[in-house]
Amino acid sequence: MKSKYHQLKKRCFEANLQLPQLDLVIQTFGNVSVVDRENSCFAIKPSGVPYPELKAEDIVIVDFNNQVIDGDMNPSSDTKTHAYLYTKWNTIGSIVHTHSAYAVAWSQAQMGIPILGTTHADHLVQDIPCVPPMRDELIKGDYEHNTGIQIVEWFSENALDPLEVEMVLVGSHGPFIWGKDADSAVYNANVLEELAKMAYLTLQISPQAERLKASLIAKHFQRKHGSNAYYGQK
């Protein structure tokens, strides 16, 4: 008999499979989750399973208290971070975590990714933020839960809106990315890696390259996201 979460698992499964296809992960790295707001739960990749072996029925369903409510496998070790973000940010529908190389490099350098061009501005109008590494007492505690807290607090303290900035680097670790649904979140994960690579190359060519000027930031963002947006089909 099919699980009542069959469709949710399938969406989550297909989103996870995109990560290796887009060269955002190797081996067992990374994970995608998809939320079901009505049932207050989310689907997430099981921990440590290589993508070629992953099956839709392996996807684990977890509630917002991190309890497995459907599925035979252990959920991703990053599950508590996903749960915390879903709890605090009720506008997001899916979360992606990768260890894609350029995004990780900026995380390991503990630097946000500066907005250097219109490719960046088409997606967000700020630098991609980098949350500093956690304080030691939090690391020793409930680490993945506290990673969620750190991200949410950083957004709050810096007046960032998760609807406008759909990605973050966790210092010394790597990126978390989200979106209104699984396709958007995976799209954003792909865009982040590309922006991280472009910023890397730009600063290698010209270390003193300057941030995109305000008028161009505003223009590119508005054509995709403003009230008179004319990018896309709606």
Added chain:
Amino acid sequence: MKSKYHQLKKRCFEANLQLPQLDLVIQTFGNVSVVDRENSCFAIKPSGVPYPELKAEDIVIVDFNNQVIDGDMNPSSDTKTHAYLYTKWNTIGSIVHTHSAYAVAWSQAQMGIPILGTTHADHLVQDIPCVPPMRDELIKGDYEHNTGIQIVEWFSENALDPLEVEMVLVGSHGPFIWGKDADSAVYNANVLEELAKMAYLTLQISPQAERLKASLIAKHFQRKHGSNAYYGQK
């Protein structure tokens, strides 16, 4: 019933599909247009459609006043730039816009790509020009139309001929590339990204690498483009 622009749409569709195959775009980035001089219109990719979902009948036909004359979807948000270039430069048959990483990096560094070797000279005898970012009042105006104006004016002021220099970087943004037909324009887009990568690597190895000397520039260009050209099959 097939559109009278069926063949034009098909050519444009196939050219667009080459962009992801050549790793020049991710997701929905970039676009190719193909002009029909007889009917004073051009075919262009619809805005924001992922390449794997694109169909030939989705291609939009637009006239030189940016009016859609055939097709159900919104044309690319860069349509006005294409229209302006077709209007001013009646020798070009197709335009490509990408956000390929190395070309974008040079654009974000606001630097032209110096001619450092014969691979470059086989295609053009100047640095690949980089048009500076637009003045604020133009950005706030008809931005994509003004991008076209900037490119054409830059070529005019710098005595560049669009038949000889078939590519340009728009500062802080990325490349526009063209050619006599869709195959040539896509070929040039691929060459540009390769030249951008080669110049990047060269200057990382040797920051003081010098421009190709004049005699080699002349020789390599003439064997492909001079009156006694002996490259290729005609």
Added chain:
Amino acid sequence: MKSKYHQLKKRCFEANLQLPQLDLVIQTFGNVSVVDRENSCFAIKPSGVPYPELKAEDIVIVDFNNQVIDGDMNPSSDTKTHAYLYTKWNTIGSIVHTHSAYAVAWSQAQMGIPILGTTHADHLVQDIPCVPPMRDELIKGDYEHNTGIQIVEWFSENALDPLEVEMVLVGSHGPFIWGKDADSAVYNANVLEELAKMAYLTLQISPQAERLKASLIAKHFQRKHGSNAYYGQK
């Protein structure tokens, strides 16, 4: 009639085929061996055979004294290094040798790969060691055997445990990687190349990037390897 080592050869063959698929080798570079502790022998790639031409029956079976006991071809020229490591370290089940580009670059720079982030700490809690190039008299002697001696002595002198540090760079040469079985060893070879690339990019972005702090090293390693490990499906 099938060799009694048929299954062992097959496992070794399949592991070798993964190296080009994971972009860890070109042409004939690299090799994987798999040990059979019960029969005191190991299977290894034949020397100089391109991967597309390799067949399972080409795999050579060698004993711990480097004698071929089954197979028609010459074993890898690195065979004596494999044999020595199997003899001294009876916990390892498979060894991989590649010339993957980023790992080789660190080897050629004669530098260990610093632990800069949690991707690294998920796998080992030290820098990836780099054994200095051999003394001249050892090179002139039994070179591949002596390479094994050098690796084992370096681990001993630096109190490194081959169960905890499953990879090493040999200065001026390249990496050797191992694991409890062929899948683990190939997994580790893939991870090493990714860590080598991430560390490279990080230090290009920020030459003064610091090592991961101790609390994060401990946390990430424990969640995968500690007594309360919660990563994976066991």
Added chain:
Amino acid sequence: MKSKYHQLKKRCFEANLQLPQLDLVIQTFGNVSVVDRENSCFAIKPSGVPYPELKAEDIVIVDFNNQVIDGDMNPSSDTKTHAYLYTKWNTIGSIVHTHSAYAVAWSQAQMGIPILGTTHADHLVQDIPCVPPMRDELIKGDYEHNTGIQIVEWFSENALDPLEVEMVLVGSHGPFIWGKDADSAVYNANVLEELAKMAYLTLQISPQAERLKASLIAKHFQRKHGSNAYYGQK
């Protein structure tokens, strides 16, 4: 009726197809030739033909005076360089010319590729030489013929043996590579690009990285090429 050069064309065709598969060329770049010493001629790629459109019967047969003796298309514009090398070096059986990015970058930097590790020493015991750009009067003359002269003279003046050093960078241009047959020449072209990339990465990590020490150079070369060679299957 099949050309008497049918087999020669087929070998040359298949070798050419390997170049895009190994990511050594884009579009129409590069070419492979294969010599027929008995008939004093060689097969070479026609000029400017994209690889996906190339057919075995398109391959052109040229004699050592650069005259087409079989085939309907124009031979590669680099034909005279190939002819000169075949004439002067009667030990070589095939020549490859690519514009692979890392090899071109070293050529554009006008620097030889230093021998930094054993991957390099497995193939040659010197730096990969870079011939300086041609003098202007030679460029204006019979350019491709003179490129051949420059390469041969450089080897002669620097006491390099084309049997031991099977590759060269032409300054400001790119690499020429050869071997005893087409497979060897293509193999060497692939190895060159990998060595060029490894040397690039090494010097980015550590600009003061030193050349491989003499004892290791000798050892690695001898195990592949010495009288007691034990690499490979013969």
